[in-house]
Amino acid sequence: MRERARTLLQLLVWERGWTYDRFRREYEKAARELAAAAGEPPSTATVEEQTFRRWTAGRVRGLPNRPAPAVLEYMFGRSVRDLLSPPNGLAPDPSVKYAPTINESDLAMTARDAAAHAGDAASLSVPDMTLDQLDDDIVALARGYNRTSPVEVFRRAKELLGIAQSMLERTQVPRQRERAYLAAGQSAAVLSAISFDLGSLSAAVSLSRTSALYGQVIEHGPLQAYSHGALAFLAFWSGRPAEAVRLVRTAQQYGGLGDTAKTRLLVIEGRAYGHLGNQAAAERAVRSALDLSTGARDDLHDDVGGEFAFPDDRVAMSNATTYLLLGDADGAEEAAKSALQLVAAKPDGQRPLLISTQAHVDLARARLLRGELDGVQAALEPAFAVPTEWRGAGTLERMAAVRIGLSREPFQGASEAVQLGEQIEVFTSEASANRLGATSPLAIEG
Incomplete structure (x- = not known):
């Protein structure tokens, strides 16, 4: 049973019985002929073996860089998109005798591809100690928030958000990505708080939404609750107390909240009702906040604490x-x-x-x-x-x-x-x- 070609290019190469070396020579020749026809200087374009293997195996996203598309189309008379796509049911020319061969070059290239893939996977992670340090820095910033110059808090929180985002780009390890998303959400939340203190309401709103989205990605209830509580606070500051009540209600539905988180939301709810002039609802929220004492804790409002706490x-x-x-x-x-x-x-x-x-x-x-x-x-x-x-x-x-x-x-x-x-x-x-x-x-x- 014949091996099935992965791309039309691979099928055509097999039909011609070309090895990589023959393909490379034909590619270089076609590139020179195209340059001559266009009145351009002699082309020095070539193709590396690893690139050839990727083209024929269908491991290419998008189109190759110039001049490869034009050269391939000149060589085979087909569009480059068709060449790099599966043959779509096309059978080999029955008049052509061919057999996919495995030679030393194929074996060596397969080994190199496997090693490269494993190396890429290993490199898509970060040292756990780097994430440990990021966590420690965020905790220190949150706990020192009320004793640190607002301008310094902003500078440091912005730096930590950038580090967390960099970690997300560098790792594909699920456990590490979850930690990096949490760190990014916490940093954005601190940035929102300090933006409000520095007088920028619009920036504060945008950053709280960013924090909420990071929390949503990892389904972190306390971070989503904190961020929605901040949005509720910012809503009545924008003259929308009814919207603030709605946001508090949303925040209260997230799981994993401790007493501190629930107290904070009740206090914000009381303020929102105060703006609405609803004395009974406001006083009820205030009393509920003061009476809440179940001993429940969560990892943001209590364990990190500081700006996330509500003493x-x-x-x-x-x-x-x-x-x-x-x-x-x-x-x-x-x-x-x-x-x-x-x-x-x-x-x-x-x-x-x-x-x-x-x-x-x-x-x-x-x-x-x-x-x-x-x-x-x-x-x-x-x-x-x-x-x-x-x-x-x-x-x-x-x-x-x-x-x-x-x-x-x-x-x-x-x-x-x-x-x-x-x-x-x-x-x-x-x-x-x-x-x-x-x-x-x-x-x-x-």
Whole structure:
């Protein structure tokens, strides 16, 4: 039984009884004749044995580089696409006696092909220690997020995302690819958070979607939940609180979530309902977040933690904002003070400046609701001392709400209110987020 040709080219070569050496000579001759016919300098085109074997065996994607297509068509009178495709049922010319032969060249080439394929497969991996280092760097960045300059966080997260993407290009080992996708998703999530803090809402949204997609590829529930929670947060910042509720609902459906992840989503849900003016739903979400305690953990929000975590001080700070949206000055002041106490209880060097700053401003906003101008000024003093690079979008938005409140009754025209308003304007104009962001602070948190 005759061996079946894999390509029309192979069939035609067999019919002619050509070895590789004969094919190469005919190829070089055809190339010279084509060049002469075109009035071009003598061609030096040739074909390597490995290339010949790939052509005849059908291991070619697309068309060969020039001048191969023209040369092959000149040699055989068929289109190069047909030559490199299966014979499509064409039988050999019965008048031609041929038999596929196996010679030393075939054996050697087969051995080289096998060795090359094995070598390619072995090279499509990365050292596990490289991925270990990438994991460690992401954990360190996430845990140091609130104590690292936002500009440095952005630079480092961008670098880590590039490394993770490079790992994906270099490895085909499923286990390694899963780790690289997770690292890429985590890096994109950190980039989204810092883009928001630096005042770029559109970049933050795009990066959160990127993170969610990486999580989808590896079906990682906690990463998808975190990313959808971030998108929900960004949705009500864009004036779409109903969309934020929908995104939270989606996030809550992912599997493998621990208490921290679920608490974070409930807090975001409370804020979204606060923007919608749904007091009952907002307060229900706040209570559920505070009461949640099953002991469940996950590998992102708890094991990596840091920016992916949602500790008690952050819960309290965010709940203060929700109470402000509901017009509950007492609830807001209590939550803001709780956040500040929890931050103060942490060791030096571990106190999140972004959280404490926002809590101070929310405390000022609560006092503003009660008409306590002296209390407003006292609450803002620590915030005014924050370096410009730490004045994130969340802080600027809260400050904008205070500024608006100071221009209304009963404070309108009061010298202390005017002076405090001017101080807020200077604070905002100097902020890195205000300089980097494309728009001025939003007003929806007010």
